Amino acid sequence: MNVFLLRSSASAEVVNHVRRLSTTSTKNVKVAVCGASGGIGQPLALLLKQSPLVTKLSLYDIVHTPGVAADLSHIDSPAVTSGHNGPENLKDALSGMDVVIIPAGVPRKPGMTRDDLFNTNASIVRDLAEACAKYCPKALIGIISNPVNSTVPIASEVLKKAGTYDKRRIFGVTTLDVVRSNAFIAEAKKLDPRKVNVPVIGGHAGITIIPVISQATPSVSFEKNQLEALTLRIQDAGTEVVKAKAGSGSATLSMAYAGARFAFSLCKAINGESNVVECAYIASDITESPYFATPIKLGKDGVADNLGLGKLSSYEQDLVQAAIPELQKSIKKGEDFVNKSS
Ligand SMILES: NC(=O)c1ccc[n+]([C@@H]2O[C@H](COP(=O)([O-])OP(=O)(O)OC[C@H]3O[C@@H](n4cnc5c(N)ncnc54)[C@H](O)[C@@H]3O)[C@@H](O)[C@H]2O)c1
Numbered sequence: 001m002n003v004f005l006l007r008s009s010a011s012a013e014v015v016n017h018v019r020r021l022s023t024t025s026t027k028n029v030k031v032a033v034c035g036a037s038g039g040i041g042q043p044l045a046l047l048l049k050q051s052p053l054v055t056k057l058s059l060y061d062i063v064h065t066p067g068v069a070a071d072l073s074h075i076d077s078p079a080v081t082s083g084h085n086g087p088e089n090l091k092d093a094l095s096g097m098d099v100v101i102i103p104a105g106v107p108r109k110p111g112m113t114r115d116d117l118f119n120t121n122a123s124i125v126r127d128l129a130e131a132c133a134k135y136c137p138k139a140l141i142g143i144i145s146n147p148v149n150s151t152v153p154i155a156s157e158v159l160k161k162a163g164t165y166d167k168r169r170i171f172g173v174t175t176l177d178v179v180r181s182n183a184f185i186a187e188a189k190k191l192d193p194r195k196v197n198v199p200v201i202g203g204h205a206g207i208t209i210i211p212v213i214s215q216a217t218p219s220v221s222f223e224k225n226q227l228e229a230l231t232l233r234i235q236d237a238g239t240e241v242v243k244a245k246a247g248s249g250s251a252t253l254s255m256a257y258a259g260a261r262f263a264f265s266l267c268k269a270i271n272g273e274s275n276v277v278e279c280a281y282i283a284s285d286i287t288e289s290p291y292f293a294t295p296i297k298l299g300k301d302g303v304a305d306n307l308g309l310g311k312l313s314s315y316e317q318d319l320v321q322a323a324i325p326e327l328q329k330s331i332k333k334g335e336d337f338v339n340k341s342s
Pocket residue numbers: 034035036037038039040041060061062063103104105106107108117121124127128143144145146147148173174175176177204249250251252255
């Protein structure tokens with residue numbers, strides 16, 4: 001064989017090999033779940049445990065973590081699983097973590113708003129954020145605990161006080177709103193739900209949840225009354241589950257699915273995968289609300305690029321205007337909780 005050809009094909013192979021390595025080589029991603037024994041925490045931990053993206057899975061709660069961890073650790077997947085019970089074990093639970101997902105706190109019962117959970121959940125999130133500041137200050141933090149519109153500002157204020165705040169690293173997990181929008185639109189239009197993608201912007205409570213159906217892929221259109229009914233169903237979907245569960249809690253399984261999707265996107269971004277996009281509620285200067293959910297391009301340090309609102313229909317613009325005062329109120333309530341109580 002021609003030596004030149006042999007050399008060039010060999011070097012092409014090396015280049016391809018290095019390329020393959022650089023695109024497939026993975027960092028060990030260590031993920032913690034705080035609230036791991038709960039209705040969301042357990043199925044979320046199961047989904048995380050079965051993914052090769054997660055190499056260490058640290059489960060923290062104030063009850064039952066030894067059992068949950070022992071159970072999951074018998075699954076033959078790579079993630080090394082540990083359980084940590086009670087605040088005295090937060091250091092072990094969080095040290096060295098790259099990603100922390102927080103579903104700790106009480107869920108709604110019928111007749112309650114998410115804001116009715118503030119009195120209990122605000123201090124739970126505050127204390128967990130303090131622990132993150134101490135033991136894993138560089139972690140990407142995804143907050144599921146409600147009311148998300150306030151708990152994200154609470155955690156942010158705590159991190160600011162601790163001197164570890166990096167606005168790129170803290171997210172309110174709103175993925176369930178996207179998952180629901182995809183499911184409901186696929187159902188209405190008889191599409192494959194795996195192929196539908198609807199951005200959801202704003203926040204995570206009632207009128208602050210804004211599905212941007214005009215930007216759905218594939219493109220879909222509805223009569224005005226059908227569009228309004230669909231938007232309302234997405235905004236009230238959490239309440240639909242709370243009512244159906246009749247006092248035994250709120251969405252857990254769909255939330256675990258959505259939380260795992262969000263956590264995997266963070267893991268992929270940490271591993272250098274490009275074009276990882278998720279909607280999330282983050283510190284934002286896109287609107288007059290200091291926190292606002294939009295599609296975000298994720299990178300290894302969290303938010304790499306806020307993709308903004310895109311082109312909104314006039315109906316969606318009105319929804320944004322209606323959401324802003326409510327978001328501002330919830331954000332101030334969260335910030336005051338940290339700053340006025342100390
Ligand atoms: N962001 C969303 O889209 C979304 C969706 C569904 C539920 N939620 C919220 O998620 C939260 C959890 O819901 P759930 O159904 O899993 O509730 P759950 O009561 O089943 O579980 C909560 C868990 O948190 C634990 N916990 C309580 N205090 C803690 C602390 N200080 N540190 C660590 N763990 C603690 C409890 O022991 C329990 O295991 C609720 O606030 C709910 O409203 C958010």
